[in-house]
Amino acid sequence: MNEKSGAKPCLYCGAKATCFTKLTDEELIVTGESRVEIKYKKGEIITKQGSFASNILFLKEGLVKLYLETEGDHDFILNFYNAGKLIGLPSLYDTIVSYSVAAVEDCVVCSIDIGTFRNLVMENGKFAAEIINTINHCTQFSFDKMVSLTQKQLNGRLADAFIYFSKYVFDSQKFKLNISRKEMADFTGMSTISVIRILKDFNKDGLVVYNNGYYEIPDMKRLEQISAVG
Amino acid sequence: MNEKSGAKPCLYCGAKATCFTKLTDEELIVTGESRVEIKYKKGEIITKQGSFASNILFLKEGLVKLYLETEGDHDFILNFYNAGKLIGLPSLYDTIVSYSVAAVEDCVVCSIDIGTFRNLVMENGKFAAEIINTINHCTQFSFDKMVSLTQKQLNGRLADAFIYFSKYVFDSQKFKLNISRKEMADFTGMSTISVIRILKDFNKDGLVVYNNGYYEIPDMKRLEQISAVG
């Protein structure tokens, strides 16, 4: 029990990822003994590309981005994760992490020892199946994203990004998102200036409405139409 | 034992993917009883996007492409797999397959019942770990590919493609590859005409040499330089 961080034990945590529901009480207790709960401020790096893979993260609160640091002056953001998600599964059996994770807003993260996690996979088949399922959802999003990047023009790609946030990250037509145009550009493979122009048009045309840190999509069908046309 | 196809039982097969080495003899026998071995000719579709997910494929001989069928007149090729690889892991827990698989040259495929495969994951932790590891390698290739697609110009992307074939598919500086310029375009997110022009330049500059169905890369460092510059 990590009393020092004042966190509830895993057994009693209400913020579980689906895979944790496959664990026995005993496995949850063991997990609780090899994790720490840490708070990160907006902008702080949680996992650094090139560092040793030593833990798997569970996001209790907040929003993070998973990105590749590149030689150029543009990172490439692969995904965003909100509360209740596991982060770091693509490097579960690696020695070195090949991507970075950073807080997009203030976050609370459970950091679980990677050895403990690997043992859970070995010992609990249902848990392993759920982990594979989670990784595969991410993989299939990557597949769709590659089609977006290569076969759609910039309007379609920015539409895809907002559909992603609404349907897959926040599961809501209205959501709190406080990222810069540069971060949106890094996520969609566009230049910052292109995001600025097209987002201004989306606002003007009422496709996307921004208010006090919240985005809203009044008519998802119109946005999907733009996504479909490319 | 699938005597009808004349195939060796899995227990005695010399063409195993690494994960199969984690199975017990008993598990190999069970696997052998729920698989069929099928021959495909170049161009034939092995798995069709939108069909039910019913089996996991193991490629004994040949080369296949895994691709997304899109609304436009360009598919998007995600990966190529050669002999000894498992195909279909991204849809292991799906009902419907979200991509297609086709033979790039004549192939021999072992088709394993997906239920049997799921049971192996549930019962054998080492097998499950190896499956996760395999999926993650594919995921990380997708990550690198997205950087290539968004941050490099066409020369760098075509260089990336040849590096991929040499280092990751064939593990050799010289390899047999018989794909059209259109297939290379579908793999790199370029137009066919652009692949034709740039490949002609690569041939002229001696970066890539083509002879009787074989490609050779005389100087990998020069190609990596082109990849790095983008």
Added chain:
DNA sequence: GTTGATTTGTGTTGTTTAGCACAAGAAGCT
């Protein structure tokens, strides 16, 4: 062997997107 379809290749033009320069407003730091 012939015919039709497809692929490869060249030249030119049009479209899409990024980059540059500049200005105004907002945010962060001291």
Added chain:
DNA sequence: AGCTTCTTGTGCTAAACAACACAAATCAAC
């Protein structure tokens, strides 16, 4: 509170790439 840096936004230009038209070569089908 003031200064510096960053973000957002506009106008214009250049670069990268796709598209179109056409021809020659190769492949597949009959």
